[in-house]
Amino acid sequence: MSAERHDMAGAAVGSHDFVVISNEQVARDTYRLELSSHVSWGLMPGQFMNFEVPGDGSHILRIPLSFASCDLRSSHVVIYYVTVGEGTRRLSAMRHGDTSTVVGPCGKGWRLPEKEAGRCLLVSGGIGSAPIAAAAGMLAQAGISYDVIAGFQTAARIPQRLLDEMEPLLADDGRILISTDDGTQGFAGFTTQLMEQLLGEQSYDCVLTCGPEVMMRGVAALCAREGIACQVSMERMMGCGFGACSCCNVPLVAGGYALCCQDGPVFDATEVAW
Ligand SMILES: Cc1cc2nc3c(=O)[nH]c(=O)nc-3n(C[C@H](O)[C@H](O)[C@H](O)COP(=O)(O)OP(=O)(O)OC[C@H]3O[C@@H](n4cnc5c(N)ncnc54)[C@H](O)[C@@H]3O)c2cc1C
């Protein structure tokens, strides 16, 4: 695995104005937000941005969101998000032409595996499919082949549009495999069960994963067992998003803690004390 972090070419963290191009519901509780800015944000795959959502002055915390795709030249960014609370519900009410600010690019993104590393497997759970789509774009651009396992609770929660946007990025032999916990679409069961099955048919040299922590712990354990390099994109409640409040600790195997917002969100799975 190369040491190259995909934030190297990123711009300095700053606050930027943005304008909403579109904000549409694409699955149950799931939205696709397309936005634009006059400046280039220099976002790299796996990094995130901290959104100010207008409408409630008492809500001072920003909302950290990853991006699924980004046109670096025009600063045209596509976000997929799930409405879980007050902030994301207000975000879902933003309409074409509405404006606000975003702080970013934040954190350290996916590391680009060396091309010689061979084939990669991307494993997402729920809305973790958004930063996984950014990883897919990164691998496609580097000419690295990969398959995707995208797991969801149920078919109604699958953002088909996101999967359709990933499809053209696949190499000829690449596959996107769906799993649902309740068996309403694709493989019936957890992503880790589908991954175990896939590992019996195909060998992989690296795994990139984002989703619920319990899922990533399972993916990391399978990778450790098979000797596969694994990167995980961690999620934590965040106060500041840039290393000032120490509320986003990730426990490390080496002892102590890393800051998810500054040292992550992407970590080597072997660094994390699960
Ligand atoms: C680096 C990073 C990238 C993220 N990328 C995405 C993304 O691409 N798409 C997406 O839908 N979501 C993403 N999230 C999660 C998103 O930030 C939270 O869902 C959002 O902040 C919730 O805000 P809220 O005001 O709607 O909910 P709140 O009212 O603040 O909380 C509602 C519920 O969500 C939980 N929650 C809130 N924030 C987080 C968090 N950061 N991690 C785990 N649970 C949380 C709370 O405990 C509570 O149960 C990301 C989080 C991080 C840290």
Ligand code: FES
């Ligand atoms: S969110 Fe404040 S230090 Fe990470």
